[in-house]
Amino acid sequence: MVMMTTAAARRSLSQRVAVAWQNSSKRRYSNTLIEKHGSTGCQILMSPPLVHLDLPDVWTPTPNHCDPPSASASTSVPDCSNGETAAIIDGKSMAEDIRSRIASEVRRMKESIGKIPGLAVVLVGQRRDSQTYVRNKIKACEEAGIKSLMTELPHDCTEDEVLNSLLNFNEDPTVHGVLVQLPLPKHLDERKILNMLCLEKDVDGFHPLNMGSLAMRGREPLFIPCTPKGCIELLIRSGVEIMGKNAVVVGRSNTVGLPTSLLLQRHHATISIVHAFTENPELLTSQADIVVTAAGVPNLVRGNWLKRGAVVIDVGTFPIEDSSCDHGYRLQGDVCYEEAIDVVSAITPVPGGVGPMTIAMLLSNTLDSAKRAYDFT
Numbered sequence: 001m002v003m004m005t006t007a008a009a010r011r012s013l014s015q016r017v018a019v020a021w022q023n024s025s026k027r028r029y030s031n032t033l034i035e036k037h038g039s040t041g042c043q044i045l046m047s048p049p050l051v052h053l054d055l056p057d058v059w060t061p062t063p064n065h066c067d068p069p070s071a072s073a074s075t076s077v078p079d080c081s082n083g084e085t086a087a088i089i090d091g092k093s094m095a096e097d098i099r100s101r102i103a104s105e106v107r108r109m110k111e112s113i114g115k116i117p118g119l120a121v122v123l124v125g126q127r128r129d130s131q132t133y134v135r136n137k138i139k140a141c142e143e144a145g146i147k148s149l150m151t152e153l154p155h156d157c158t159e160d161e162v163l164n165s166l167l168n169f170n171e172d173p174t175v176h177g178v179l180v181q182l183p184l185p186k187h188l189d190e191r192k193i194l195n196m197l198c199l200e201k202d203v204d205g206f207h208p209l210n211m212g213s214l215a216m217r218g219r220e221p222l223f224i225p226c227t228p229k230g231c232i233e234l235l236i237r238s239g240v241e242i243m244g245k246n247a248v249v250v251g252r253s254n255t256v257g258l259p260t261s262l263l264l265q266r267h268h269a270t271i272s273i274v275h276a277f278t279e280n281p282e283l284l285t286s287q288a289d290i291v292v293t294a295a296g297v298p299n300l301v302r303g304n305w306l307k308r309g310a311v312v313i314d315v316g317t318f319p320i321e322d323s324s325c326d327h328g329y330r331l332q333g334d335v336c337y338e339e340a341i342d343v344v345s346a347i348t349p350v351p352g353g354v355g356p357m358t359i360a361m362l363l364s365n366t367l368d369s370a371k372r373a374y375d376f377t
């Protein structure tokens with residue numbers, strides 16, 4: 001055993017470990033991708049299926065907080081220190097690329113084994129935004145060659161009606177993904193309903209066992225929730241290094257904030273979580289290299305909340321009445337976009353950022369589920 005006697009010796013060792021760790025983790029990332037997609041298979045996502053929490057004992061991040069984009073990135077994140085305008089992370093075109101790769105995989109599956117993936121959606125009530133999101137999901141399924149089924153129930157339906165339609169989909173062998181569009185009307189017990197989802201078809205990843213596995217060392221969820229997975233994919237496709245970075249997640253909901261912070265942690269970022277009771281949230285956000293906002297509060301995050309050169313992923317989609325828009329409303333993010341673009345190095349727009357990626361990740365989870373069901377690689 002080597003005894004270290006000076007701080008300098010310790011530092012140089014930790015630096016060597018840092019390099020070794022970065023190299024080994026890069027190897028591990030690419031191995032995981034090969035395991036998942038096979039050496040000749042089609043690589044759909046750039047993010048690995050799941051990053052393990054098996055951290056080394058010592059790791060020193062590089063001091064540079066804004067990494068240059070990787071060669072494969074489809075959005076260039078500009079140098080953060082010279083006052084350049086932010087890169088706009090184009091979630092819409094990244095999602096289109098992913099969806100067309102999914103469509104090819106679905107075709108390959110159909111030609112090889114004569115099966116296609118199926119997604120079932122349960123929609124309760126008449127919320128306009130929910131109807132739009134569900135319509136978008138079904139349209140995306142059709143375009144990718146995925147079968148879609150939907151049960152629409154009235155706002156005042158009983159819990160048993162929801163549970164019955166879920167059970168039918170759980171038992172249908174042609175359905176590989178089932179989701180209940182949220183939020184549900186207040187009289188329905190969301191916890192009880194989500195508990196009934198068949199774990200193998202929980203493509204939203206909202207079942208408590210999936211969520212618990214995401215949080216725990218040594219466990220792997222069957223599905224990673226779509227919006228958090230989309231956020232990571234946006235970062236990776238933009239060439240943003242996550243490992244060792246300070247990340248702030250605004251929001252801690254079960255469906256977005258919590259799983260996003262767990263997933264960023266899996267990617268070895270250091271996480272702070274801001275919620276409605278956080279005092280002086282801007283003190284945390286202004287130190288973050290990566291800020292992911294999922295509060296649903298329009299313009300909550302001002303330009304002076306952000307560090308120069310930070311990367312911002314705006315999940316917030318707050319519908320604002322606007323009769324001049326297609327569906328009678330327009331979507332507003334959590335971030336004051338006009339202020340942020342003068343400060344940050346890259347940002348997602350609303351719409352056209354996270355939303356389309358959420359749908360692409362839903363299709364990806366549904367395809368993975370069908371592949372698992374048919375043992376198709």
Ligand SMILES: NC(=O)C1=CN([C@@H]2O[C@H](COP(=O)(O)OP(=O)(O)OC[C@H]3O[C@@H](n4cnc5c(N)ncnc54)[C@H](OP(=O)(O)O)[C@@H]3O)[C@@H](O)[C@H]2O)C=CC1
Pocket residue numbers: 227250251252253254255256257274275276277278281294295296297300315316317318354355356358
């Ligand atoms: N683009 C997409 O694909 C998706 C977009 N969304 C959008 O993301 C947003 C968040 O969704 P969701 O997580 O379901 O929402 P929830 O209302 O369930 O959660 C909101 C979270 O934000 C926190 N919060 C609320 N106000 C503040 C504040 N002033 N300061 C700091 N934190 C605050 C809440 O804190 P606390 O816990 O203390 O109450 C809570 O944790 C919504 O606009 C939603 O429409 C959601 C899913 C997908």
Ligand SMILES: Nc1nc(=O)c2c([nH]1)NC[C@@H]1CN(c3ccc(C(=O)N[C@@H](CCC(=O)O)C(=O)O)cc3)C=[N+]21
Pocket residue numbers: 132133136179180181182183204226227317331350351352353354355356358359
């Ligand atoms: N069980 C369940 N799973 C969800 O994934 C889920 C949910 N419930 N409830 C509501 C939230 C919200 N959500 C969005 C999905 C797509 C867009 C999206 O495609 N947005 C487009 C614009 C959409 C439009 O208005 O045309 C964009 O941002 O560019 C937005 C939000 C999923 N959610």
